[in-house]
Amino acid sequence: MARPAIQKASPTPPSPLQKLSTPTVASTPTTATGGASPLDAFASDPTFSAFLSHSFDSTRFSSAALSAGSAASTAEKLQDGIRLLEKQLRSEVLHRHSDLLNQLSSLKDADSALSTLRAAVSSLQSSVRRVRSEIADPHRQIKSKTIQLSNLHRTTDLLQHSIRAIRLSKKLRDLASADPDKLDLAKAAQLHCEILSLCSENDLAGIDIINEELASVSEIGSRLRSDAMKVLERGMDGLNQAEVGTGLQVFYNLGELRQTVxxxxxxxxxxxxxxxxxxxxxxxxxxxxxxxxxxxxxxxxxxxxxxxxxxxxxxxxxxxxxxxxxxxxxxxxxxxxxxxxxxxxxxxxxxxxxxxxxxxxxxxxxxxxxxxxxxxxxxxxxxxxxxxxxxxxxxxxxxxxxxxxxxxxxxxxxxxxxxxxxxxxxxxxxxxxxxxxIEIFQTSFLALCLGRLSDLVNTVFPVSSRGSVPSKEHIARIILRIQEEIEAVQLDGRLTLLVLREIGKVLLLLAQRAEYQVSTGPEARQVTGPATPLQLKNFTLCQYLQEIHTRISSMVAGLPAIASDVLSPALGAIYGIACDSVTSLFQAMLDRLESCILQIHEQNFGVLGMDAAMDNNASPYMEELQKSIIHFRGEFLSRLLPSKTNSISTGTETICTQLVRTMASRVLIFFIRHASLVRPLSESGKLRMARDMAELELAVGQNLFPVEQLGAPYRALRAFRPVIFLETSQLGASPLLQDLPPSVILHHLYSRGPDELQSPLQRNKLTPLQYSLWLDSQGEDQIWRGIKATLDDYAAQIKARGDKEFSPVYPLMLRLGSSLTENAPLSQKP
CATH class of the missing domain: 1.20.58 (Methane Monooxygenase Hydroxylase; Chain G, domain 1)
Incomplete structure (x- = not known):
């Protein structure tokens, strides 16, 4: 059978609905004659432009017109506008007459199509109602069967979960009924948690047999919690990791670990x-x-x-x-x-x-x-x-x-x-x-400690009384009280440091009070007469302060170094006041001894003859020096150093022994310096000077300090004695020069040179005292510069006279000055 040929469909004319749905493009409104639209004129007119606004308010417009007093003219103008718009509208309708008729025809076609569509829709609704009536009954049956099936499934699940819950409950009861010593708490807790979770997740509550089982499970759970807590606490008290771990595992299995902890x-x-x-x-x-x-x-x-x-x-x-x-x-x-x-x-x-x-x-x-x-x-x-x-x-x-x-x-x-x-x-x-x-009590304790010690210091050194000197028992009480404060806290380093800081404050207070008691002035510095009451008071204060310094230093000697650092400023202040109480006396005595030594320049050591050589008496200045030293020893040092054996020979360093050592060293160096400046120096003068040195050594060693313990100053004194007897040609190679300061050697060589070779003392026209003060303030290099200047002057004089030879001293001084100055130890500098 032949298929009909497919013909190409011709375009179908649009339906009325399609016509209605097709938009038309509006053209710009114009007049029928093609002129401009009156709307354009309205937009530029101040009266009509208000009517084009979306927010136009007729009441406000009328009120404005009435208030302006031009209501009649405005009304007339509006009427003209209305007539103009009507005229324009009529012109537009006539101009678009054919288009309007076409649109009207489309509306009629659309109305016809809608009538046909309404009939089709009514037929469709009738068919739907017939189908609904045919399927309603099967739908109700399916819905009912679906609900029945769902209930069967839910019942089956409940039965299965219930059976499992009952079995787990029986297993839990069997575990709980075992010997308490052999009960596996963790496993029982796991079962307990699993039963409760099963019942909760599947909503088994409400089932009679399940409720009975839950009551039994709850009772067993209470027992498990109690036993687990006992094991946990016992393990924590005994630090038993196994028991603590068991208890924690039980509560973890019960799901209660965080709450329990x-x-x-x-x-x-x-x-x-x-x-x-x-x-x-x-x-x-x-x-x-x-x-x-x-x-x-x-x-x-x-x-x-x-x-x-x-x-x-x-x-x-x-x-x-x-x-x-x-x-x-x-x-x-x-x-x-x-x-x-x-x-x-x-x-x-x-x-x-x-x-x-x-x-x-x-x-x-x-x-x-x-x-x-x-x-x-x-x-x-x-x-x-x-x-x-x-x-x-x-x-x-x-x-x-x-x-x-x-x-x-x-x-x-x-x-x-x-x-x-x-x-x-x-x-x-x-x-x-x-x-x-507890710092609040620490602060109170430190304040109490400071108060106790301060009160004791105020009692021993009252502010109102300057002339009184505390007794030895008072000083012992202060030392004992400080020792007790340290011993009370010495087991703790931190607290010890805090107490030491308070002790430091007290020691500073004591130093201030003691300084107030120290006597100054001419009476405290006199050294020619017997010791005055003020000097005796200063001696006592010095000994007391030195005792405090020594005892407290020994207390902290066994403590860490930081303890000494804490007390160091206060102990330094104590030591300083102790030194100040007697330093002026020692300085006054040293000034007197130096003034005695300066008299060496008034003696004539250039005398020749056997009478001078055979004179075994000491020089007058040395006799005065010896008398001053003996007087100082008898009146002052005997009180400051009551036991010579204990204070000096054993090497025990105290403030007074240090001052005496310093004084003795200074006397020896000062004597050597000025002995080297003596000029001229004859052979008999050398013998006399040697006797003076022996007398000086004896006086210093017996009355001030053992000269053997003075070190470099004593070695210089012992070396200078044979040096003055050496020939000039032997001086350069003598090992004795190592024990003498370079300036002493160079100054002594002036006594061997010609008169043209002036010493710095002569060249600068200074007194021995002035030159000595200058030497105290200069180093060996500066002293050598001054000596070198005199050597240069001497060389210039020789060259000016046309002489060919220099004194043997000149090249020796140049060589010794340049070499000895570089190698001289600092301890030998005067």
């Missing part, structure tokens, strides 16, 4: 707070000590009645000791719990138990307990300080004991929680917080 931490925090409160409860102390406080027991201010202070004090310290022990046990137990949590993992899920207890950013368990403890401890200490004068006094006076208790607590906790790879129970910041909690 939080409850434990809160319990331990409460115990810490309670322990501190009980330790400082004066009423409880009164009752526990036998009520021996008389009628009324403890007063309102926290002070026991008369006669009960000793018992209350003892009871308070006992309670503080018990409190420290309880805090130690609690903190170590919490640390042990934290340690087990950080190590133990669930054997099935491998979850770290600590992660179940703590979230990121949460403080550690020990930090929670320690923070609560420190806060309570600080609050209680502050409250006790202000509320109870009795406890304040005990803790202030006995602060070293209180501090020792707290420090021992911190040390015990650190020692007992020092395990490699595990965080300690408390950090260094936590320790500082605990120490800071």
């Amino acid at each position: 939080d409850a434990l931490i809160n319990k331990y925090k409460s115990q810490c707070v309670k322990s501190v409160s009980v330790a400082l409860d004066m009423k409880a102390i009164s009752a526990s000590s036998g009520g021996g406080f008389g009628p009324g027991g403890i007063r309102g201010s926290g002070t026991p009645q008369i006669g009960g202070g000793a018992k209350a004090k003892e009871a308070l310290w006992q309670r503080m000791g018990t409190c420290m022990d309880e805090i130690h046990s609690i903190v170590v137990a919490v640390w042990h719990l934290q340690r087990v949590l950080s190590k133990k993992r669930d054997p099935f899920t491998h979850v770290l138990l600590l992660d179940e207890v703590m979230q990121e950013g949460d403080p550690m368990l020990t930090d929670r307990v320690w923070e609560a403890l420190v806060r309570s401890f600080a609050s209680q200490m502050k409250s006790t300080f202000t509320a109870s004068s009795f406890v304040k006094e005990i803790f202030t006076v006995g602060y070293p004991k209180l501090f020792s208790m707290v420090e021992n607590l911190l040390e015990r906790i650190s020692r007992d929680t020092d395990v490699k790879g595990v965080l300690p129970a408390i950090s260094s910041e936590g320790k500082d917080q605990m120490i800071a909690a």
